[in-house]
Amino acid sequence: MHTVTPWSATAQADIENSEILLERKISSFTYQLYNTGDSLWITAIMPNSGKIAFRAAFAMNSCFELSNLFDDQDSIVVILDSRLGSYEVRINFPDTAVPVLHYTTTFTAAVPLMIPFWPRDIIPLTKNGSVENTNGIIHMEQFGSRSGLLFASITKPKTGSFFYFQNLTSLSEYCEATQTESKNTVGGKWPEVGFQLPSTDKLPLPAGKAFILSDAYVILQTEVVNKPAVICEHFLNNLVKIYKVLQQPEIEYNNWPDIAKKVITDLTNNKGAWTQKNGIPYLNAYLCDYETPAESMVQLAVLIPFKEYEKWSSEKQPVCDDLIKGLPAFYDPKIKCINRWLPSLAQLLDGSEEQKKEMVMDSWYLHHPLMNLARLALHGNKTAEQLLLDSIDYVIRTAHHFDYKWPVFYNMETLEIIKKETAPGAGGENDVPGSYTHLMLLVYKLTKEKRYLKEAEKAAKKLEDLGVSILYQANNTAFAAGALLELYKITSKKLYLDLSYICLAGLFKNVQLYDCRYGFGKNYTNFFSIFPLNDAPYTAAYEELEVYAALSEYLIQAEDVQLLPAVKTLIPEFVKYAVNRIAYYYPPLLPKEMLSDEVKTGELQHDLWIPLEDLYNGWEKSGQVGQEVYGAGMAFGVVPRQYIKIDEDFLIFIDYPIMHQSKTGKSITIHLDGDKEMCCNLKILKLGKRSIKMTVFQDKKLLSAFHKTAEIHDYKISGRGLVKIKWEY
Incomplete structure (x- = not known):
């Protein structure tokens, strides 16, 4: 038996003893409306007679009078009056084929009110007995500033599952007026779960103005889900169903080619970005942090996208040569592998953090630089190939020692575990087997040696029991998703495709699927942000770039795979918002007052085009960690993926993943493979002075620009299909 609060203890009896205000049958579900005095309830009756109740309005220390229905x-539309103010509850079913229940509650206070408590809004009901005797499993719930969602199954009575989504964008005015936050608002303990309005402890809710207190979407299913692969598939499918009826914010375009040029200037010339050893320059991890030794990951995290940009622009970038020149110095002959820290500067490690000690390795840091060396090697760089092949046996030996389950920190020489788990009972860095799989597949592609493929499979199978807790660090989970997809293509074993979907579910439960329009959060668009860790309080530039790049590649790699349709909706939509959102990590695009006065590492320079590590929602200032030099590859990663350069005359920009492009004469055909029901943006950006006449088709249908100037033509296009652009001079 569960313990319950007074606000739930009598809920079932109150509902049973009240009259039905209205009944509506949608598909095989029946919805009933009840006024129980202090609450307006929407009860849902499932096809198997199971019941669940949603508290659409709460009268606080008062009772409702029904004014109109x-x-x-x-x-x-239900209008309710109480001594404290008036409520309007709007209920609709935006997609009756699914079906989706949507209710929005607006409150206008009669007097300024402090609201110290608000009950959760979901309670399972029983045919006989009471709510405290029910049982359920919460598969996923909101953590911190992530999406306000809850996915759960009711196991006693065996009723089914429900997917609940609170559109926290709608709560922004409430949070702005009361100086509250929408963090950790959806969750709870069984049987009282769902959304809880943030309590006020600073400012009262003003009188005389209507505020949305809840904007909820619900999908009910009769199936009780329990296996990780099934849970993740249902999660992805349900998230898409909600996404398609959710009002999404407008896209804000940022000129990435222009940003890239500014980044090159600042990265090249600002002394705070660099340190030097033995006449070779190395990038600092953070601006003006001269006390920490150079890191291999930092050099390669910037070098890889910079090389992509170099190829796209057909312009030689001297910084790339500098970074490549410094790579061999990271090889440590004591362990026969590249090290995280530059061995010749190891004496600078001050031990101020667990990993800032010589020979202490953070597990994912071992694999990440080697992945990037493999990418360079695959493009013909012999320095990278030599370093990779000289290091790979150490990596494999380490994997065998830990049985493909890596701790957080270990000693590189002795392999002694220094920190085993991220938290008690949570395991180590759970997604590192996926990073290792990815690395092994890259080396297999380079060498064609089967032992690397076998290593990839051994590591991948270790992910099987993790379920949705697979994510340790978002970029590594994204690379793992792609590696597992590739393993599926090589072996045809469905296990790997299922594990790939589990990785994707881990990523998409870690996003912020709302726009925070209060506090400092209203200064930049943050819809569809992804957090770097499960418990990170902020989003981070470098991880966001790598997730964006990895998921772009995932869709291209999956071209000949029959993907779960939800994936073909979520990945392109994430890319679309990432492309137009992550520019706000650059401090020149943010008001100075939202930047932190104190910085953990290095310095902040507001006018410098080096991204912040950390962007916060709401009332917290950003840039508390520092200005992240290793995130400086962001612009270089975006430009080659989203812009097509047509001679020196114009650019084509599309904010969806571009699957293929083929140029013939004065025409180009571009293949998109997202969701046909969704739309993305196409821009034609004129560079030169020549007069150019453009014609745009999608699937042979002539399109008209919705906005046109001498320099830019804007089109809305479907997320799937063949786009053909013709031009005449």
Whole structure:
């Protein structure tokens, strides 16, 4: 038996003893409306007679009087009055084929009110007995500033599952007025779960103005899900169903080619980005941090996208040569592998953090630089190939020692575990087997040696029991998803495709699928942000770039795979918002007052085009960690993926993943493979002075620009299909 609060203890009896205000049947589900005095309840009756109740309005220390009830079949509007103010509850079913329940509650206070408590809004009901005797499993819930969602199954009585989504964008005005936050608002303990309005402890809710207190979407299913692969597939499918009926914010375009040029200037010329040893320059991890030794990951995290940009622009970038020249010095003959820290500067490690000690390795840091060396080697760089092949046996030996389950920190020489778990009972760095799989597949592609493929499979199988807790660090999980997809293509073993979907579910439960429009969060668009860790309080530039790049590649790699349709919706939509959102890591695009006065590492320079490590929602200032030099590859990663350069005359920009492009004469054909029901943006950006006449088709249908100037033509296009652009001079 579960313990319950007074706000749930009598809920079932109150509902049973109240009259039905209205009943609506949608598909095989029946919805009933009840006024129980202090609450307006929407109960849902499942096809198997199971019941669940949603508290759409709460009267606080008062009782409701029904003022009006309006039903026009498209929507239901309930007007309620109480001594404290008036409520309007709007209920509709935006997609009756699914079906999705949507209710929005607006409150206008009669007097300024402090609200110290608000009950959760979901309670399972029983045929006989009471709510405290029910049981359920919460598969996923909101953590911190992530999406306000809850996915759970009711196991006693065996009712089914429900997917609940609170559109926290709608809560922004409430949070702005009361100086509260929408963090950790959706969750709870069984049987009282769902959304809890943030309590006020600073400012009262003003009187006389309508505020949205809840904007909830619910999908009910009769199936009780329990296996990780099934849970993740249902999660992805349900998230897409909600996403398609959710009002998404407008896209804000940023001129990435222009940003890239500014980054090159600042990265090249700002002394705070660099340190030097033996006449060779190395990038600092953070701006003006001269006390920490150079790191191999930092050099390669910037070098890889910079090389992509170099190829796209057909312009030699001297910084790339400098970075390549410094790579051999990271090889440590004591362990026969490249090290995280530059061995010749190891004496600078001050032990101020667990990993800032000589020979202490953070597990993912071992694999990440080697992945990037493999990418360079695959493009013909012999320095990178030599370093990779000289290091790979050490990596494999380490994997065998840990049985493909890596701790957080270990000693590189002795392999002694220094920190085993991220938290008690949580395991080590759970997604590192996926990083290792990715690395092994890259080396297999380079060498064609089967032993690397076998290593990839051994590591991948260790991910099988992790379920949605697979994510340790988002970029590594994204690389793992792609590696598992590739393993599936090589072996045809469905296990690897299922594990790939589990990785994707781990990523998409770690996003912020709302726009925070209060506090400092209102200064930049943050819809569809992804957090670097499961418990990170902020989003981070470098991890966001790598997730964006990895997921772009995932869709291209999956061209000949029959993917779960939800994946073909979520990945392109994530890319679309990432492309137009992550520019806000650059401090020149942010108001100075939202930047932190104190910095953990190095310095902040507001006018410098080096990204912040950390962007916070709401009332916290950003840039607390520092200005992240190793995130400086962001612009160089975006430009080659989203822009097509047509001679020196114009650029084509599309904010969806570009699967293929083929140029013939004065025309180009571009293949998109997202969701046909979704749309993305196409821009034609004129560079030169020549007069150019453009014609744009999608799937042979002539398109018209919705906005046109002498320099830019804007089009909305479907997320799937063949786009053909013709031009005449």
